Amino acid sequence: MITAPSFELIIGSLVQYGSTRGIVVAIDQQAGLVDIAPICDQVKAANNALLEISVASEVIMVDCAHLVSCARDVVQVQGQLDEAACDTILRATVRVGIERYYVARHQPAQQKPFTPGDRITYAGRVFDEQEMLKLGDSMLDFWLTTGRFSDEFERRFAQKLGVRFAALVNSGSSANLIAFSALTSPLLGDRAIRAGDEVITVAAGFPTTVTPVLQNQCVPVFVDITVDDGTYNIDTSLLEGALSNRTRAIMVAHTLGNPINLDAVVAFCKQHNLWLVEDNCDALGSTYHGQLTGTFGDLATSSFYPPHHMTMGEGGAVYAKSLQLKRAVESFRDWGRDCWCPAGKDNTCGKRFCQTLGDLPPGYDHKYVYSHAGFNLKVTDMQAAIGLAQLDKIDSFIAARRANWQALREQLSSLEDVFILPEPTKHADPSWFGFLLTIRDTSRLSRTKAVEFLESKNIQTRMLFAGNLTRQPFLATEHGRSLYRTASSLVNTDRAMTDTFWVGVYPGLKPGMIEYTAQVLHELVGRRP
């Protein structure tokens, strides 16, 4: 039990917390921690269920049976409470509990200094109490589906990128699926992509950059990447050779944050009237000629899965500089509907019951008219709420990724004869997702030996995702091989599959982790750092 220093009580008037009656008590002096038992007894005696005590800038909320919480950051209230004030106070009590939980349960592990041998993960969620507080706020709303937090996130995220719209979805993979599907919309007339059309891409990377092409009955056309220059992106000298009279788009990722050669790709797309979809899932914050990636193509996508530049658990976004594709994107995301009313709203267009669309009877409710073969890939407000807190930190996250990458790059420069070290694409300032290393042909080291050694030292490693997609079980069958075309040798893609791995540079790395990773890589090749 907490012991009480002396304090003065002013018993306020009876208040109504929703259906619960209570008493507001203000304590004038900074009383610190107080023994609340006598007060509870008074309240019980007065037959009230709830007591709120405001101690200088601290608030103690007492349910007669249970002490709920106590901390700073709350308006002092005396007397009759209106609904808004009541809401503020009740939310504040939850916030206080969340803050305490964060400090007690998460912060100690986050603040524990690194000692060699501790796990060094390649990525992970980086958060503090702010993410948990936002999540708590949305939990209290209990709106659950898209709502005020997702609206705010879409607006702020679009603003941050300088794009006209951003549509939140439930993953980066969903974002890619929606982005590509939007290009098949009848709203685009002759420019709509149709089944059997071709899309130039690469086989070295994440599967769901490519699978939306297959899911729309179109044909991925694979060209090789460059590896010797340390950029791991589409080899733009192969674009011309990949072109056919069915080519309609290029859809590629900026590999681990390193932008593709956008000068060449954008010019090629313009020249041949192709759509460009940038998978920006690993590159949030990267720039090319000073312009953010994700703002060059017709559409771009982000992932908010925990290892990414910012997280909301599961989540993603589709965005564009032009509004032309907004309706198609939102319709494919929201069941394929023609109506654009937000959740819980009706008749925004004012024509809910007076249109005749498709073969439907005249005046059929616009809310139930479907103009696309859509999905439901919406995000929840809880996810968006976490995203808002992460968005406040994104600049510092990007800066930390760059600084960590740079430090590791410098500390590994003496291993250039063993590894191909990563290089930023010309004109680019990448917001790195990870640090790629390829074992040179001249080295006697094997990739398996390298990753096993690092993992044995508790340093987590990753492959360049799927390696060569055409060798993955879903494409390496007779049927699978009939689904794509290869427009060049994939010799470098194969090299990335057999000789490449990567380690992390994420903002959660603690002081000493980069140095230790560099030291272990030196040890691997029998050298001193």
Ligand SMILES: Cc1ncc(COP(=O)(O)O)c(C=O)c1O
């Ligand atoms: C380049 C790229 N695109 C798409 C995705 C898919 O994102 P999500 O995991 O959110 O579906 C990833 C996942 O890491 C990725 O790296």
